[in-house]
Amino acid sequence: MKKYREKSPEETIKLVTVEIIERAIKFSKKKNRSIFISKTSGGVRTNVKDLDPNSIEGKENLEKFFNPIRRHYTFSGLGSPEENNSINWRVLNLPxxxxxxxxxxxxxxxxxxxxxxxxxxxxxxxxxxxxxxxxxxxxxxxxxxxxxxxx
Structure with missing residues (x-):
């Protein structure tokens, strides 16, 4: 993928996480779910809709969220496979x-x-x-x- 070439690991994880957040916003609207992201597995959850990079407030929240950039992030609120409106992690990750x-x-x-x-x-x-x-x-x-x- 050309857009990730010549990027540092920190820049790459930020770009990838923003892509997943954008997909999470899309799926949360489509499936009528609240999807959250946190910096650790037991950390404070943030609704992905509050981090929408297409809005001014969301961009500011996103910059605050990525300060500092972490090595991993945890998404929650996807639902269990038995639920009708659940979101599979693989679908959220990549098309x-x-x-x-x-x-x-x-x-x-x-x-x-x-x-x-x-x-x-x-x-x-x-x-x-x-x-x-x-x-x-x-x-x-x-x-x-x-x-x-x-x-």
Whole structure:
């Protein structure tokens, strides 16, 4: 993914989290649910609608929320699978087309030998692979959010 290239890990996690927040706002309206984000698993929850980057107040709240940037964030309020209006975490994380593409890319990368082409494939997936890195065959890198992997 080109928009994540040449970004620091802090910038990348901020961009990814904003994308997920935008998707959470969309799904919370569609499914009539309140979705929350917190900086830790037991931390203070913030409604994602209060962090809408498309509003002036939301942008200010978002900047306050990201000060300082954390290594992980917790989303809650998605509901259990038995509920009619629940939101699956995988759906919230990435759109369907990107999820399917990543599954195939991970499968192909799993069987490839450690070549420069394999590094290019990983970079195409969004993984940050440094120059001269060699990732051997049968290595499984997470396809959850490859942008967050730095090698």
């Amino acid at each position: 369907f087309g990107r999820r399917i593409l990543l599954v195939f890319q991970v499968f192909v990368s799993f069987i490839l030998k450690g070549t420069p082409f394999k590094n290019k494939l990983y970079r195409w997936m969004g993984i940050h692979v440094g120059k001269g890195a060699e990732i051997m065959q049968l290595v499984w890198l997470d396809h959850f959010r490859p942008e967050l992997i730095f090698i």
